[in-house]
Amino acid sequence: MIKIALIGFGTVGRGFAKALIYNRNIIQRKIGEFRVTAICDSKSSITGDFKIEDAIKYKLDKGRLPENRNAEDIIELGDFDVLVETTPTDVFSGEPGLSYIKKALTTGRDVITSNKGPLVVAYRELMTLAERHGAKIGFEATVGGAMPVVKMIRDELAGNRIRRIRGILNGTTNYILSRMEKEKAPYPQILSEAQELGIAEADPGYDVEGIDAGAKLVILANSVFGKDVKFDDVEVRGITRITPEAFEIAVEKGYTIRLIAEADEDGKLEVSPRLVKLTNPLAIYGTLNAVLIETDLAGEIFVIGRGAGERETASALISDLVDFYGNCSFH
Ligand code: HSE
Numbered sequence: 001m002i003k004i005a006l007i008g009f010g011t012v013g014r015g016f017a018k019a020l021i022y023n024r025n026i027i028q029r030k031i032g033e034f035r036v037t038a039i040c041d042s043k044s045s046i047t048g049d050f051k052i053e054d055a056i057k058y059k060l061d062k063g064r065l066p067e068n069r070n071a072e073d074i075i076e077l078g079d080f081d082v083l084v085e086t087t088p089t090d091v092f093s094g095e096p097g098l099s100y101i102k103k104a105l106t107t108g109r110d111v112i113t114s115n116k117g118p119l120v121v122a123y124r125e126l127m128t129l130a131e132r133h134g135a136k137i138g139f140e141a142t143v144g145g146a147m148p149v150v151k152m153i154r155d156e157l158a159g160n161r162i163r164r165i166r167g168i169l170n171g172t173t174n175y176i177l178s179r180m181e182k183e184k185a186p187y188p189q190i191l192s193e194a195q196e197l198g199i200a201e202a203d204p205g206y207d208v209e210g211i212d213a214g215a216k217l218v219i220l221a222n223s224v225f226g227k228d229v230k231f232d233d234v235e236v237r238g239i240t241r242i243t244p245e246a247f248e249i250a251v252e253k254g255y256t257i258r259l260i261a262e263a264d265e266d267g268k269l270e271v272s273p274r275l276v277k278l279t280n281p282l283a284i285y286g287t288l289n290a291v292l293i294e295t296d297l298a299g300e301i302f303v304i305g306r307g308a309g310e311r312e313t314a315s316a317l318i319s320d321l322v323d324f325y326g327n328c329s330f331h
Helices: 011-022 024-031 052-062 071-077 097-106 116-132 150-156 171-183 187-196 211-224 244-252 310-325
Strands: 002-007 034-040 045-047 082-085 110-113 162-168 255-264 269-277 288-295 300-306
Touching: 002 011, 002 071, 002 310, 011 024, 011 034, 011 052, 011 310, 024 034, 024 310, 034 052, 034 071, 045 071, 071 097, 082 097, 082 310, 097 110, 097 116, 110 116, 110 310, 116 211, 150 211, 150 310, 162 211, 171 187, 171 244, 171 255, 171 288, 211 255, 211 269, 244 255
Parallel strands: 002 034, 002 082, 082 110
Antiparallel strands: 034 045, 162 255, 162 288, 255 269, 288 300
């Protein structure tokens, strides 16, 4: 029986909890019996014997959970094998998730997170901590949402030298740029519509200034290229200065403009708006994410998928759960 503690019960945390309910049979076939033994948000909690459905209902009705334990209390109680951490991202301090993750790893518990902040601030430290305490840390959900990228590179491309990764790692800006291209609408108007889609960061500056894409690039550079880079090492330029007029000129010449994140084996780390040929696979539309991975043996691999959303993020979190405890044999 795998015991799961869930810290963070906002959109992402609840999305994960709902997916555990909807896909219980599928997940159970792969990891065996599991139980959520504790859930907490920033001010309240639920522990002991409870149904996930009841916790979701309580939170939606009352705006909180029935008990007063906080995340530290839950980790100290220790009634879990894996901590699923879905608290809000702060890419500059990594907190509060960073402290929770460190504490859980230190007690030998596995951790799965959707929170970019801790990995951007302390990637190497967390990997070392996990190794020292015989614990695992999964972070597929931090990069590209449902789009398989972190474990795909680790596992499916395991025999390759990865030369370069180039892609679109932020759905909000891709949506804004797509709409600018098609409708020549100005940026502020589209930004507010992008926020209504519910995939923009709480502070949309994270999206439009390129911070979110830069954070994801740091995680990829550290995990794929074995670097020890921080957010400050990324050259970041966002999309705030892109105008509908720029698109007119670009499209006339057969190009569009996309916010491209690029990391390579030589240490290049850049997020910037770039001209992309309209025929290039990276000229994708809407809220999608995509990455083009250049390898020595496999050549180019192109992955595309939904980079955000509660169900999509749940898909990635569960993929780590199955990676840790699962038996992924075919039917
Ligand atoms: N704000 C992010 C995006 C959400 O638009 O891609 C996923 O990290």
